[in-house]
Amino acid sequence: MxxxxxANDVRAAADRIRPLARHTPVLRSADFDAESRTRVFFKCxxxxxxxxxxxxxxxxxxxxxxxxxxxxxxxxxxxxNHAQATAIAASHVGAxxxxxxxxxAPRSKTEATRAHGARIVAYDRFRDSREQIASQIQKETGxxxxxxxxHPMIMAGQGTAALELLAETGPLDALVTPVGGGGLLSxxxxxxxxxxxxxxxxxxxxxDANDTFLSLQAGExxxxxxxxxxxxxxxxxPGALTFPILRQMVERIVLVTDGQIRATVKFLLLRxxxxxxxxxxxxxxxxxxxxxxxxxxxxxxxxSGGNIDFEDLxxx
Amino acid sequence: MxxxxxANDVRAAADRIRPLARHTPVLRSADFDAESRTRVFFKCxxxxxxxxxxxxxxxxxxxxxxxxxxxxxxxxxxxxNHAQATAIAASHVGAxxxxxxxxxAPRSKTEATRAHGARIVAYDRFRDSREQIASQIQKETGxxxxxxxxHPMIMAGQGTAALELLAETGPLDALVTPVGGGGLLSxxxxxxxxxxxxxxxxxxxxxDANDTFLSLQAGExxxxxxxxxxxxxxxxxPGALTFPILRQMVERIVLVTDGQIRATVKFLLLRxxxxxxxxxxxxxxxxxxxxxxxxxxxxxxxxSGGNIDFEDLxxx
Numbered sequence: 225m226x227x228x229x230x231a232n233d234v235r236a237a238a239d240r241i242r243p244l245a246r247h248t249p250v251l252r253s254a255d256f257d258a259e260s261r262t263r264v265f266f267k268c269x270x271x272x273x274x275x276x277x278x279x280x281x282x283x284x285x286x287x288x289x290x291x292x293x294x295x296x297x298x299x300x301x302x303x304x305n306h307a308q309a310t311a312i313a314a315s316h317v318g319a320x321x322x323x324x325x326x327x328x329a330p331r332s333k334t335e336a337t338r339a340h341g342a343r344i345v346a347y348d349r350f351r352d353s354r355e356q357i358a359s360q361i362q363k364e365t366g367x368x369x370x371x372x373x374x375h376p377m378i379m380a381g382q383g384t385a386a387l388e389l390l391a392e393t394g395p396l397d398a399l400v401t402p403v404g405g406g407g408l409l410s411x412x413x414x415x416x417x418x419x420x421x422x423x424x425x426x427x428x429x430x431x432d433a434n435d436t437f438l439s440l441q442a443g444e445x446x447x448x449x450x451x452x453x454x455x456x457x458x459x460x461x462p463g464a465l466t467f468p469i470l471r472q473m474v475e476r477i478v479l480v481t482d483g484q485i486r487a488t489v490k491f492l493l494l495r496x497x498x499x500x501x502x503x504x505x506x507x508x509x510x511x512x513x514x515x516x517x518x519x520x521x522x523x524x525x526x527x528s529g530g531n532i533d534f535e536d537l538x539x540x
Numbered sequence: 541m542x543x544x545x546x547a548n549d550v551r552a553a554a555d556r557i558r559p560l561a562r563h564t565p566v567l568r569s570a571d572f573d574a575e576s577r578t579r580v581f582f583k584c585x586x587x588x589x590x591x592x593x594x595x596x597x598x599x600x601x602x603x604x605x606x607x608x609x610x611x612x613x614x615x616x617x618x619x620x621n622h623a624q625a626t627a628i629a630a631s632h633v634g635a636x637x638x639x640x641x642x643x644x645a646p647r648s649k650t651e652a653t654r655a656h657g658a659r660i661v662a663y664d665r666f667r668d669s670r671e672q673i674a675s676q677i678q679k680e681t682g683x684x685x686x687x688x689x690x691h692p693m694i695m696a697g698q699g700t701a702a703l704e705l706l707a708e709t710g711p712l713d714a715l716v717t718p719v720g721g722g723g724l725l726s727x728x729x730x731x732x733x734x735x736x737x738x739x740x741x742x743x744x745x746x747x748d749a750n751d752t753f754l755s756l757q758a759g760e761x762x763x764x765x766x767x768x769x770x771x772x773x774x775x776x777x778p779g780a781l782t783f784p785i786l787r788q789m790v791e792r793i794v795l796v797t798d799g800q801i802r803a804t805v806k807f808l809l810l811r812x813x814x815x816x817x818x819x820x821x822x823x824x825x826x827x828x829x830x831x832x833x834x835x836x837x838x839x840x841x842x843x844s845g846g847n848i849d850f851e852d853l854x855x856x
């Protein structure tokens with residue numbers, strides 16, 4: 225079967241998104257290396273524009289749209305980082321973004337999205353279907369949908385995080401990313417395996433949002449009802465386009481607990497001096513708690529985002 | 541009068557400390573730029589080895605010592621970042637470090653220093669003189685003193701932060717650093733003015749630790765009794781070697797309140813996703829609260845450190 229993206233799609237994305245996405249730094253930590261017993265290279269997407277890797281995919285899709293499409297705007301549904309990323313990328317090219325957000329979304333996220341000129345359409349999480357609302361908006365306005373993960377341009381865009389990381393570090397034994405719908409992991413695996421077929425690729429999910437773990441076990445996409453503090457990893461099922469790539473390229477999904485994620489957020493804050501949200505710290509948690517094969521001597525870890533409220537943080 | 545260091549001392553320091561100090565990233569923030577109404581380039585010394593710029597000076601001094609001196613060890617007095625930096629640099633060259641620390645120093649700092657193989661000598665802040673204790677240790681062991689700021693090798697080492705920053709950004713209108721004893725500011729001013737004589741250099745002190753502000757006003761070194769949350773800026777008086785450089789090169793000392801520092805720590809954490817300690821955020825506070833001349837269109841800010849306890853942070 226033909227996979228949805230190839231490594232050259234990721235390379236093309238890297239060129240396309242350069243005006244908009246930041247080349248984020250790669251950090252090291254002697255403390256983290258000692259505790260995890262491996263050499264770790266952190267790709268700091270929490271320091272990315274919009275506070276998460278999501279701008280990579282959204283920019284890649286939106287910057288590839290023809291003028292005529294941009295004039296009709298874009299639409300996305302998300303309560304989190306993808307909403308803000310879509311708003312930022314749309315505003316960069318002067319396109320109107322409409323974001324379908326739950327009416328009980330944190331005000332900080334709604335405001336951040338609105339600040340970039342997006343129109344917010346609120347919906348009731350318990351009664352309405354956000355996909356249907358988005359589809360209705362598409363019909364009425366002719367806007368282009370910017371899906372959160374299951375689109376070749378989104379997947380290729382997210383892969384640029386691994387491309388930048390590996391270009392900077394050179395060959396590593398392993399690459400680890402968190403997994404929600406699989407956009408980040410599929411893009412990173414595609415470019416990582418192309419650069420070095422011996423690279424071992426792992427995804428990390430919270431124990432109670434283990435849809436990709438179960439899907440890989442079953443050999444087909446399985447849905448779960450996620451329950452985790454890692455709000456960015458609560459997608460119920462891997463994507464139709466991401467899943468075949470994960471099946472082919474990912475060695476294993478590692479499961480971590482919310483407690484391990486919390487401890488890792490704290491470690492990254494106090495030792496590395498960076499703020500990483502729970503979803504963003506999941507991959508690091510798997511490494512910190514030594515859940516990768518012990519022979520892995522060097523590992524790239526994507527810290528995927530840093531958007532967390534101060535009140536939540538203070539509670540840790 | 542001959543100044544204690546020249547720009548080439550900073551350049552030599554950059555070569556010397558390369559094996560030990562990290563080339564820290566320079567971060568930007570659209571939010572901070574909008575709020576401060578200028579373009580800001582943050583030199584992230586909170587992401588430095590040991591969590592602060594202090595490794596630059598300590599490494600520069602210690603790596604320049606002859607073998608025979610190293611064999612007799614080094615001694616430093618500090619309750620904070622300079623202690624850890626001295627311990628790290630000494631351990632790198634296999635020299636014994638003795639650190640004179642107050643017996644009520646935060647346990648996290650004592651342990652971090654001990655973890656790098658340093659010997660801790662505790663003293664009573666209200667009864668003992670740490671300088672006398674250090675001097676006694678020097679006499680007994682022949683150890684070399686690594687002073688916190690008032691030494692040409694320390695000052696030149698700290699200046700490498702500005703050298704790296706300006707090499708990366710190109711010419712800026714202004715450079716701003718926090719001021720304790722003036723080691724960082726004197727080193728940064730020396731290299732900054734050499735690279736571009738038009739560069740405007742500012743120091744920032746807490747209102748209640750304004751010894752350098754008063755000293756520049758008086759034209760001579762004045763002591764105060766500091767009272768501020770910015771524990772790294774509590775030195776009572778500028779140094780004999782740092783002060784002449786500050787007099788010649790610094791346009792003005794900007795004073796900030798502890799409240800402004802706290803707000804800036806929070807802004808840097810939630811918007812830039814980085815943890816900066818109060819001392820480290822002082823320079824950024826002056827920019828965020830628009831206390832520089834309004835015609836300054838681009839400014840380099842040294843975020844000097846990130847060592848803060850989680851409990852202190854949660855209290856903000």
